[in-house]
Amino acid sequence: MTVDGDLTNSAPNEESVQLMKELIEDSQTTNHVLSELLESLALIKQAQHKTHSEEFLEAKRKHSIESNISVDSEQRDITDVHIKIGFTGINEINTKAQQFHAECLLQMKWIEPLLRFHNPQERDHMMRSPDLWLPNVKIFNIAKEESVREVRQWIESEGDYWVLVRRKIAGTFSFSMNLKLFPYDLQTLPVTLYSDRPSTQVRLLEDSDEMSYIITENASFNSEEWHLFQHVIIQQDNETKTKSAFPEIIPRFNKSKMSSMLTAKCYVARRPGFYKYNVLISMLLLVILSVTAFAVHPSGPQFRIQSTLTLLLTAVTFRNMVSTQLPTINYFTLLDKYLMLQTFYLSFMVILYGLLTLVHNFLLDYVRHIEISTMFTIIILQIFFHIITIMYYGRIVRRKKEKIKRCELDYISKVQNMNQFRRRRLSTCSSNLQDRLIRPIVHNNLRTEITPKILQDEKQLNFNPNVKHY
Numbered sequence: 001m002t003v004d005g006d007l008t009n010s011a012p013n014e015e016s017v018q019l020m021k022e023l024i025e026d027s028q029t030t031n032h033v034l035s036e037l038l039e040s041l042a043l044i045k046q047a048q049h050k051t052h053s054e055e056f057l058e059a060k061r062k063h064s065i066e067s068n069i070s071v072d073s074e075q076r077d078i079t080d081v082h083i084k085i086g087f088t089g090i091n092e093i094n095t096k097a098q099q100f101h102a103e104c105l106l107q108m109k110w111i112e113p114l115l116r117f118h119n120p121q122e123r124d125h126m127m128r129s130p131d132l133w134l135p136n137v138k139i140f141n142i143a144k145e146e147s148v149r150e151v152r153q154w155i156e157s158e159g160d161y162w163v164l165v166r167r168k169i170a171g172t173f174s175f176s177m178n179l180k181l182f183p184y185d186l187q188t189l190p191v192t193l194y195s196d197r198p199s200t201q202v203r204l205l206e207d208s209d210e211m212s213y214i215i216t217e218n219a220s221f222n223s224e225e226w227h228l229f230q231h232v233i234i235q236q237d238n239e240t241k242t243k244s245a246f247p248e249i250i251p252r253f254n255k256s257k258m259s260s261m262l263t264a265k266c267y268v269a270r271r272p273g274f275y276k277y278n279v280l281i282s283m284l285l286l287v288i289l290s291v292t293a294f295a296v297h298p299s300g301p302q303f304r305i306q307s308t309l310t311l312l313l314t315a316v317t318f319r320n321m322v323s324t325q326l327p328t329i330n331y332f333t334l335l336d337k338y339l340m341l342q343t344f345y346l347s348f349m350v351i352l353y354g355l356l357t358l359v360h361n362f363l364l365d366y367v368r369h370i371e372i373s374t375m376f377t378i379i380i381l382q383i384f385f386h387i388i389t390i391m392y393y394g395r396i397v398r399r400k401k402e403k404i405k406r407c408e409l410d411y412i413s414k415v416q417n418m419n420q421f422r423r424r425r426l427s428t429c430s431s432n433l434q435d436r437l438i439r440p441i442v443h444n445n446l447r448t449e450i451t452p453k454i455l456q457d458e459k460q461l462n463f464n465p466n467v468k469h470y
Contacts, residue, residue, distance in 0.1 A: 138195070146171050189268060305353050
């Protein structure tokens with residue numbers, strides 16, 4: 001009984017051991033599955049964390065860019081802004097209103113240190129950002145702004161990163177005319193630039209890489225009245241002097257913060273043909289006709305005085321006609337002086353004829369000799385006066401031509417020096433800047449270096465497609 005009982009109890013023990021083994025194997029499998037699940041969950045969590053980190057870093061980088069862009073201008077050092085102005089069209093010059101209508105291409109460039117710490121995509125974003133630091137350059141003497149088109153781009157040159165802004169402007173500009181030599185006057189057409197920022201932050205300078213220019217081939221320009229010269233002069237202005245020339249614009253400036261100013265000037269000379277043939281020669285004929293009154297007998301002074309007064313009124317009409325074409329000025333022009341002297345002469349002739357009539361009543365025998373002597377004296381004096389006047393006008397014209405010739409020679413010399421400098425720099429510059437550096441200067445005396453495509457590109461504001469622009 002005992003042996004059989006032991007055998008009977010051993011069978012369930014073997015089954016229990018086998019069952020325990022199976023349970024252990026199942027638990028091991030379950031643990032392996034759970035470990036794999038935990039690893040998968042850890043990988044998923046790590047991927048999500050990495051995604052959030054990348055988004056955070058990207059947002060942080062964009063915020064950093066925006067923060068760098070919007071750096072307070074008070075913390076910046078003085079920035080040199082290099083200016084180039086192209087007069088692409090002078091359409092109209094209004095003498096009476098002292099204004100001219102023009103189309104200008106304004107180019108500004110300055111070194112931006114923040115571009116060095118970003119990749120090209122981030123630089124592109126900075127160019128598109130409205131918070132990009134700008135020198136706030138404005139036009140001082142613009143009376144009416146019709147259209148503005150602006151393009152921003154960045155370029156790299158010799159390890160420096162530049163922001164380049166090109167702005168196409170069309171409008172009416174005010175300027176002060178010097179009419180003392182009218183109608184042989186030479187006028188300066190200025191475009192004066194200033195910055196809203198104080199001179200401790202922004203300094204406007206002439207571009208040393210590209211010269212300002214003017215395009216004279218313009219169909220809408222009145223070449224019958226004006227001659228447009230082919231050079232542009234850049235001048236660093238004294239703000240106090242400019243304010244005195246434009247007192248009505250003084251409130252625009254904060255007197256506690258002086259602004260940097262720069263003026264680009266082109267020159268025009270008036271063609272005096274209209275005034276010579278219609279005013280001067282006509283006035284000379286009136287002077288000659290005034291002498292014919294001596295043919296009337298002294299006993300009829302009413303005929304002498306009447307004919308001379310008619311000539312005097314005609315001279316006054318000429319004087320008024322010229323005045324309607326000029327602005328209100330407080331000095332005599334060259335033409336005004338001539339017309340005024342001849343008006344005084346005709347007035348003197350009216351008085352003279354009256355005096356000769358009185359003399360005729362007392363000196364009847366000598367009055368004809370006195371009249372003949374007076375007539376020849378007046379003729380000789382008028383001949384000498386006109387000879388001196390012609391010599392004086394010729395001297396003025398000659399001095400004006402010499403002045404312009406000196407300016408053009410200086411301009412051509414600067415053009416040649418700059419072209420040589422460009423050729424030397426061409427091999428050391430980046431490819432983005434090479435196309436801009438090989439652009440020649442627009443000047444008729446250097447026509448061999450100009451192509452119609454360059455003139456058209458400058459006029460239509462077509463930019464280099466190899467350079468990023470916005």
